[in-house]
Amino acid sequence: MIMISACLLGKKCRYNGEHNLNEGLVQQLQNEKLEYINLCPELLGGMSVPRIPCEIVGGTGKEVLAGTAKVMNADGEDVTEAFMKGAAEVLRRCREKQVTKAYLKSKSPSCGYGKTYDGSFEGTVHPGNGVLAELLSQKGIEVIAVG
Numbered sequence: 001m002i003m004i005s006a007c008l009l010g011k012k013c014r015y016n017g018e019h020n021l022n023e024g025l026v027q028q029l030q031n032e033k034l035e036y037i038n039l040c041p042e043l044l045g046g047m048s049v050p051r052i053p054c055e056i057v058g059g060t061g062k063e064v065l066a067g068t069a070k071v072m073n074a075d076g077e078d079v080t081e082a083f084m085k086g087a088a089e090v091l092r093r094c095r096e097k098q099v100t101k102a103y104l105k106s107k108s109p110s111c112g113y114g115k116t117y118d119g120s121f122e123g124t125v126h127p128g129n130g131v132l133a134e135l136l137s138q139k140g141i142e143v144i145a146v147g
Contacts, residue, residue: 003094003102003136004029005111006040008146013040017050020105020147037097041110041132045086047079054079056109057119060128065135071109074121083110087132094141102136106145113137113145 007014010021029036043049052073059069064080071083087110094102104111112130117123133143 001097001099002034002036003090003097003099003141004036004038005103005105005108005146006038006043007105008103009038011038011040013043013049015042015049015051015053022146025103025146037093037099039090039093041086041090042083043086044089045082045084047082047086052077053121054083054109055117055119055121056128056130060116060126061109061112061131061134062129064131065138071131072119083131086110087135090132091135091139094136095139099141101142101144102133103144103146104130104133104136106147113143115145 007020008022010019012019052075054073057072063069070078071080073079108130110130110132113133115125116128116130118126137143
């Protein structure tokens with residue numbers, strides 16, 4: 001069983017009310033007849049659509065999980081709690097469904113794997129994982145960045 005960021009399958013759950021449909025991934029799912037669940041950690045954390053853009057400030061998802069960095073929106077509001085709640089709920093559902101692999105949207109403060117936006121809100125990326133990507137990695141679920 002795999003988990004996929006809902007936006008990659010065309011669900012309009014991005015901060016701007018849009019999606020990140022990845023037709024190659026959809027085709028792969030159909031061709032390989034893979035079983036999957038699709039989730040959006042930000043929605044599961046109680047965030048709305050649309051919402052103010054968010055980035056990790058002061059580190060990466062690893063530091064957010066450790067309590068030494070925060071997820072902030074562009075208006076300066078601390079939204080760390082929503083990101084933590086959403087990541088925990090995705091992990092719970094992944095464990096329930098025995099997920100072993102997750103395809104996550106790149107650069108996102110939740111789903112980014114290997115690189116995320118740097119907290120400057122200027123479109124600059126830096127090495128590191130988003131909150132969900134870090135949590136799933138720490139719990140032994142293989143993460144694959146898409147898009």
